[in-house]
Amino acid sequence: MADVELVALTFIFFGSCVWMIRGLSRLMGQ
Amino acid sequence: MTLIGYVRILVFLVVLFLLVKPLGTYMARVFEGERTFLDRIIRPVERWVYRLCGINPQEDMAWGTYATAVVLFSLAGMLLLYLLQRVQAALPFNPAGQTAVDPSLAFNTAASFTTNTNWQAYGGESTMSYLTQMAGLTVKNFVSPAVGIAVMVALIRGLSRRSAKVIGNFWVDTVRAILYVLMPLAVVLALLLVSQGVPQTLSGYPAATLMQPTSYEQPVTDANGKPVLDAQGHQKTKSVTVTDQQIAVGPVASQVAIKQLGTNGGGFYNVNSAHPFENPTPFSNFLELLAIVLIPAALVYTYGRMVKDTRQGWALLAAMTIIFLPAIGVAVGFEQAGNPAFHSLGVDQTASALQPGGNMEGKEVRFGPVDSGLWAAATTATSNGSVNSMHDSYTPIGGMVPLVLLHLGEVVYGGVGSGMYGMVVVVILAAFIAGLMVGRTPEYLGKKIEAFEMKMATVVMLIMPVLVLVATAAAVATAAGKAGVSNPGPHGFSQILYAFTSMANNNGSAFAGLNANTPFYNDVGGIVMFAARFWIIIPTLALAGSMGMKKIVPAGPGTLPTHTAQFTLWLVAVILIWGALAFLPVLALGPIVEQFLLNAGTFFK
Numbered sequence: 161m162a163d164v165e166l167v168a169l170t171f172i173f174f175g176s177c178v179w180m181i182r183g184l185s186r187l188m189g190q
Numbered sequence: 191m192t193l194i195g196y197v198r199i200l201v202f203l204v205v206l207f208l209l210v211k212p213l214g215t216y217m218a219r220v221f222e223g224e225r226t227f228l229d230r231i232i233r234p235v236e237r238w239v240y241r242l243c244g245i246n247p248q249e250d251m252a253w254g255t256y257a258t259a260v261v262l263f264s265l266a267g268m269l270l271l272y273l274l275q276r277v278q279a280a281l282p283f284n285p286a287g288q289t290a291v292d293p294s295l296a297f298n299t300a301a302s303f304t305t306n307t308n309w310q311a312y313g314g315e316s317t318m319s320y321l322t323q324m325a326g327l328t329v330k331n332f333v334s335p336a337v338g339i340a341v342m343v344a345l346i347r348g349l350s351r352r353s354a355k356v357i358g359n360f361w362v363d364t365v366r367a368i369l370y371v372l373m374p375l376a377v378v379l380a381l382l383l384v385s386q387g388v389p390q391t392l393s394g395y396p397a398a399t400l401m402q403p404t405s406y407e408q409p410v411t412d413a414n415g416k417p418v419l420d421a422q423g424h425q426k427t428k429s430v431t432v433t434d435q436q437i438a439v440g441p442v443a444s445q446v447a448i449k450q451l452g453t454n455g456g457g458f459y460n461v462n463s464a465h466p467f468e469n470p471t472p473f474s475n476f477l478e479l480l481a482i483v484l485i486p487a488a489l490v491y492t493y494g495r496m497v498k499d500t501r502q503g504w505a506l507l508a509a510m511t512i513i514f515l516p517a518i519g520v521a522v523g524f525e526q527a528g529n530p531a532f533h534s535l536g537v538d539q540t541a542s543a544l545q546p547g548g549n550m551e552g553k554e555v556r557f558g559p560v561d562s563g564l565w566a567a568a569t570t571a572t573s574n575g576s577v578n579s580m581h582d583s584y585t586p587i588g589g590m591v592p593l594v595l596l597h598l599g600e601v602v603y604g605g606v607g608s609g610m611y612g613m614v615v616v617v618i619l620a621a622f623i624a625g626l627m628v629g630r631t632p633e634y635l636g637k638k639i640e641a642f643e644m645k646m647a648t649v650v651m652l653i654m655p656v657l658v659l660v661a662t663a664a665a666v667a668t669a670a671g672k673a674g675v676s677n678p679g680p681h682g683f684s685q686i687l688y689a690f691t692s693m694a695n696n697n698g699s700a701f702a703g704l705n706a707n708t709p710f711y712n713d714v715g716g717i718v719m720f721a722a723r724f725w726i727i728i729p730t731l732a733l734a735g736s737m738g739m740k741k742i743v744p745a746g747p748g749t750l751p752t753h754t755a756q757f758t759l760w761l762v763a764v765i766l767i768w769g770a771l772a773f774l775p776v777l778a779l780g781p782i783v784e785q786f787l788l789n790a791g792t793f794f795k
Contacts, residue, residue, distance in 0.1 A: 161713060163276065166297040167269070173717065174265040177724045178258065184732040185254045188642065 191526050192541045195560040199518060202476065202564065206483055210507070213484065214491025220370040221343045221363065222496065232369050239365050250356035253735025256344055257728050259360040260337060264304050264724070267333060271300040274326045275318070284319035285394030286436075291317060298712035303327055305723035306334035306605060308449070308456030308575055308698040309715065311707040315438035315459050320392060327456060328445045332376075335452035335485075336367035338607025341727050342489065345611045346496045348734030349635050352742050357734050367607075371485070372452055379447035379481055386474035389467055390443040395436040405431045442467055450481035453605045455575030455698040463565075463578040464554050475561055475578060482565075482574045486603035489610045497635055501753035506613055509761045510602045514571055517591050517602070522563035524588035525549050530789055552583025552702070563588065570595040573605030575698025582685065582703040586785035589684065590777060592699065596691045597773040598765055599654055605696060611730050615650045618643060618733075620764040621752055630750040636742035643736055646729040653725050655772040657694035657718050662687050662776065670710035676703040679794030680787070684780035689715070694722045 161169070219226050240247050251259070275291035278284060291299065295312055302309040303326070314323065340363035347357045384390050407427040410418040417425045442458045446468055449456055463469040463478055487507065494503020526548040528539030541547030546558030553562045562579035569576055570592035581589050595602060601613040622639045625632030632639040665671025665686045675682040681703075688701040693715045700706065706715065751757060787793075 161294060161297075161709065163293050166293055166713075167272070169713075169717070170265070170268060170272075170297075170301075173720050174261055174724075177261045177728060180725070180728050181254050181257045181261070181732075184646075184728065188732065188736060 191522055191560065192547075195522065195526065195541075198560055199522070199564055202479060206480060206487060209480075209484060210488050210491050213488035214503070215495060217371055217485075217488060217492040218495035220366050221339075221346075221492070226370065228370060228374060232374075236365060236369055239369070240361075243361070245359075245361045245365075247359060247362045249359050251359055252355055253344070253348070253357055253731045253738070256357055256360045257731040260341065260727060260731070261724060263360075263364075264337065267330065268300050268304040271303060271326045271330060272296050274322055275299060278319040278322045281319065281321050283321035283324070283392065286315075286319070286438075288317060288319045288322075291322075294709045294712035295707060298716045299327075301716035301719045302693075302698065303330035303454075303456065304334060305696050305719045306338055306452070306454060306573060306608065307693060307696040307719045307723075308454045309693055309700070309706075309719065310456050310460070310462075310698065311712055311715070313460035314457060315440075320440055323445060323458065324441055328441075328448060331445065331448040331452050331454045331456070332368050332372050333364070335454065335606035336364045336372060338453075338605055338611075339367040339371070339489070340364045340607070341730060342493075342607040342611045343496075345614055345730060345734040345737075346493055348736070348738035349614070349637065350497045351738050353740070354738045355735075357731070357738050372448065375451050375481075375485075376444070376447040379451060379477060380443045382477055383443040383446055383474055386477075387467075387470040388443040388446060388474065389439040390441055391439055392441065393439070395438050397434045398437055399434045400432065403431055403433045405429060439467065446478065447481070449576060450478045450574065451485060451606075453482065453486060453572045453574040453609075455569065455573075457576060461577075461580075463576050464580070469578055472556060472561065475557055475565070478576070478578075479561075479565055479568055482568050482572055482576070483603050485606050486572050486609045489607065490603070490613075493610055493614075499635070499753065502635070505753045505758045506617070506761075508755075509758045509765075510571075510604075510613070512758070512762050513595075513598065513602045513765065514567065517571065517595055518564055518567045521567050521584075521588050521591040522560055524585045524591075525553075525559035525563045527585075529585060531791065531793070534791075549583070549585055549588070552580030554578060563591075566592050567595065569699055570697060571600065571602035571604075573600045573608055573695060573697050575692065577699050577702075580702040581688070581699065582701040586681075586684075586781040586788060589688075589701070590781035590785075593684070593688055593691060593777065593781065594769065594773075596688075596695045596697055597655075597658075597777075598769040599651070600695050600697065601765060608696065608726075612650070612726075615647045615730065615733070616765055616768075617752065617761060619647050619651065619768075620757075620761045621750060622647075623764065624757070624760055625750050628750070631748050633743065633749065634752060636745065636749075637737050637740045638743070643733055646733040646736070649729045650726050650733075651768065654694050654722060657722055658687070658691050658773075659776065661690040661694065661714060661718050664714065665690065665710070668710070670708065674705040674708055674711055676705065677794065680780050680784040681794065684784065687776055687780050690718060693718045696722050 275296040344357040410426040459465040490507045494500035548559035622632040685701045685704040
């Protein structure tokens with residue numbers, strides 16, 4: 161894969177982490 | 191096994207356990223903000239770092255803020271390391287003239303060092319400039335274990351605080367882990383390694399004139415690196431005579447020291463600690479071996495101190511050791527017994543004054559089967575992943591020991607920080623199951639274990655097996671995955687299984703036979719390493735946040751004690767049953783069937 165695709169993949173993964181944090185916070189009622 | 195073999199293992203364990211309490215106590219003082227004997231030197235540096243980075247050390251974070259800081263900090267580090275590798279050819283400290291690292295390989299390496307995996311699909315001395323090694327990889331060797339320690343400390347605070355919504359400051363925990371724990375130990379170990387002959391220099395590679403020039407046939411390639419074929423379609427070659435050899439040196443000792451202490455494992459050289467410059471003597475081997483397990487084992491005592499009940503720490507240390515000792519015994523025993531196929535050929539594999547005996551394929555003569563097998567167990571019980579022998583060349587059952595220790599989730603001492611927080615999650619699961627079985631309240635350290643905590647514990651425990659099994663299945667089902675395999679039959683399957691088991695546990699060791707520097711393994715492996723690190727850290731911190739908000743209920747007659755020998759054995763049983771349920775079928779397809787076939791005299795060519 162090219163540079164742009166790999167960097168995009170990195171951002172997508174870390175975006176999923178932020179989404180996971182927000183989801184779990186909501187599940188905890190925070 | 192020989193008497194001296196037993197003595198060497200015993201000395202290692204005695205020295206390790208003697209250091210657990212003093213180092214564990216010191217680290218507890220560091221993370222509780224108490225005074226330490228290094229304060230006079232390090233405290234001013236710490237304050238300067240906070241001022242420079244704009245950190246308010248008094249700020250206490252909720253779990254979500256803490257987790258977001260972990261994620262964004264890691265993203266920034268990942269991108270910087272990727273960039274450094276891609277532009278290293280234009281940067282200084284590159285005396286060997288290394289070119290830019292290929293995008294897929296740079297992605298895999300950046301993911302690997304960001305996640306404390308240190309899986310190496312590259313050869314360090316032939317790929318990375320000194321600047322990339324020092325400012326990229328070695329810096330990551332400090333930062334990634336510090337993040338692991340920070341998460342562990344946050345989880346401890348969640349377990350020990352009463353009705354608290356905050357679990358500490360990520361930046362403070364990370365900075366203190368680096369400045370007070372990792373750096374002082376790394377400086378001492380680097381100097382000791384230099385005393386054993388490990389290089390530490392910024393000069394270029396010196397050339398040595400060979401006493402006997404060597405000739406070989408070199409494949410001819412075009413300007414794009416593609417092979418040039420002759421009229422019959424065979425690859426053209428040209429005869430090359432070599433008269434001198436470049437001796438790869440560099441800032442080796444400093445990288446090796448932190449690679450071991452931080453359970454990183456990524457070596458300066460391609461063959462890691464089997465290289466005579468990276469691990470020259472039996473004493474350097476002992477020091478490096480000790481450094482692999484030292485901080486993870488001491489952190490268990492730190493845990494006991496910080497939850498204000500050291501019996502809890504000792505119970506966990508006992509459970510880990512109960513699993514570790516048989517693993518050493520099986521690995522060393524099978525390697526010392528040798529290759530069954532050689533017995534029928536009359537090959538002498540017994541240890542004597544003239545030879546270490548046993549299966550010596552892929553092992554260094556200066557270490558032999560004992561130090562090699564002991565290292566293999568230690569490096570996979572923790573999340574280190576450095577090697578001083580090639581696990582691919584072990585007997586099938588000897589090679590299965592590292593695999594099994596990885597499959598247990600690296601909770602046997604484990605990675606720096608990650609092992610301890612992984613173990614605490616298993617303890618919560620064990621306490622919950624035991625509580626239900628005997629009709630006691632499911633609680634741990636006075637905090638009730640409820641639905642949310644069990645969901646988080648289950649997510650943490652399922653992510654690794656899912657990553658290993660799905661990625662392995664994808665590899666064996668695709669041509670790209672099978673292309674890297676160097677052996678047919680069950681051993682080839684073990685190579686793929688080991689690769690993804692290693693990456694999904696953020697370990698980094700390899701069955702050396704697999705060619706993992708392909709776009710498939712680099713790209714899929716990078717994602718697996720990310721998920722194995724961060725999709726486990728986030729629910730762990732959520733667990734910390736949830737536990738932190740609970741009240742602490744005083745122990746009563748309904749409380750299940752978690753510091754007893756009975757609970758320790760129960761914990762061991764839970765770990766082993768969980769590992770067997772997830773991985774026994776794939777082990778049967780790989781090393782187990784390979785050992786039976788080897789005993790029956792069936793080989794694969």
